[in-house]
Amino acid sequence: MREQEEGGLQAAGRRGGVVRALLGLGAIAEGAAAAEGGLPRKAGAGDGGGEERKAVVRVVAADMPPALQRRAFRCARDELAGMPRSPRRLEPKRLALALKKEFDTAYGPAWHCIVGTSFGSYVTHARGGFLYFSVDKVYILLFRTAVEPQPHCEDQTVSS
Amino acid sequence: MLEGKAMVEDTDMPVKMQLQAMSAAYKALDRFDVLDCRSIAAHIKKVGNHYHSHQSLATLIGQSKSKVLVFSFLHSSEKTEI
Numbered sequence: 001m002r003e004q005e006e007g008g009l010q011a012a013g014r015r016g017g018v019v020r021a022l023l024g025l026g027a028i029a030e031g032a033a034a035a036e037g038g039l040p041r042k043a044g045a046g047d048g049g050g051e052e053r054k055a056v057v058r059v060v061a062a063d064m065p066p067a068l069q070r071r072a073f074r075c076a077r078d079e080l081a082g083m084p085r086s087p088r089r090l091e092p093k094r095l096a097l098a099l100k101k102e103f104d105t106a107y108g109p110a111w112h113c114i115v116g117t118s119f120g121s122y123v124t125h126a127r128g129g130f131l132y133f134s135v136d137k138v139y140i141l142l143f144r145t146a147v148e149p150q151p152h153c154e155d156q157t158v159s160s
Numbered sequence: 161m162l163e164g165k166a167m168v169e170d171t172d173m174p175v176k177m178q179l180q181a182m183s184a185a186y187k188a189l190d191r192f193d194v195l196d197c198r199s200i201a202a203h204i205k206k207v208g209n210h211y212h213s214h215q216s217l218a219t220l221i222g223q224s225k226s227k228v229l230v231f232s233f234l235h236s237s238e239k240t241e242i
Contacts, residue, residue: 120196120197120199123205
């Protein structure tokens, strides 16, 4: 297996702007809510011409109040809109960071966010704290876990 | 997983737990197709939960051209009876 210099969970789209076709990958959550992730649906149209075009948001699976979902959509759209277009590139960690911070701040810890174009996951989440959605061709997994008081707590991010 | 070798990119995890996670990953990759990310993730998570029954392991599998990326972290979770 050829080794590559690649940090963390880089989306394939980060290199050369190539977005890989999804292979029916979805997220399954267990625990309080048995949300079954269906197959991700392909984005219908290709990238629109103008910047005015609104990004298409699709929910693949959710166990989350509508108000929180809408907030996630808005946050993701805004962050994606602010990313470089020429050359077009996805910055998954930037988007994941923005979403996690917004939700940790607004709704309390602890939220986890994964962004990419091709990944599978299997997580346990708090009741009402699970959302797996797509914005155009970017897939976003956002879920919450309970936090118990611990004598030593450490935050760590995966860096490239 | 005869062809490849696991490489740790970043970790905050006891060595014993790392070895358990890698062992689970090897078994999962032997059993499932490399593109079946969901099954691989599920297998690793379930093995992890078995070893650490009071905590939950969240597992994420990503694909690169020639690598399978595994990202696991441990977190406390409430048990809810249905």
